[in-house]
Amino acid sequence: MTYQSASEHFAARIPARGQSITSAPFLTARRGLDLVISMFTSIGNGLMKAAEASSRTRQIDVLQSKSDEELAELGIKRDDIVRHVFKDLYYV
Numbered sequence: 017m018t019y020q021s022a023s024e025h026f027a028a029r030i031p032a033r034g035q036s037i038t039s040a041p042f043l044t045a046r047r048g049l050d051l052v053i054s055m056f057t058s059i060g061n062g063l064m065k066a067a068e069a070s071s072r073t074r075q076i077d078v079l080q081s082k083s084d085e086e087l088a089e090l091g092i093k094r095d096d097i098v099r100h101v102f103k104d105l106y107y108v
Contacts, residue, residue: 072101075101076101079097
């Protein structure tokens with residue numbers, strides 16, 4: 017009767033450092049953290065854009081409520097209010 021060593025008895029082998037057991041992708045702790053950070057960054061960017069859009073909308077409303085004389089004093093034509101408010105984002 018022959019005895020097998022532990023490594024011969026088990027078909028599975030322990031992978032070397034940095035190797036995975038299968039070719040299936042694993043969610044590592046670092047990759048998981050990167051995904052969570054990315055998710056919160058996207059949410060934060062969306063909230064910032066929404067807040068900025070709301071602020072610009074209020075600015076448009078304030079300018080549209082002014083008379084033509086008040087707009088002339090500011091150097092803005094009524095037709096150019098939106099262009100004036102968004103001048104840092106769009107070149108028209």
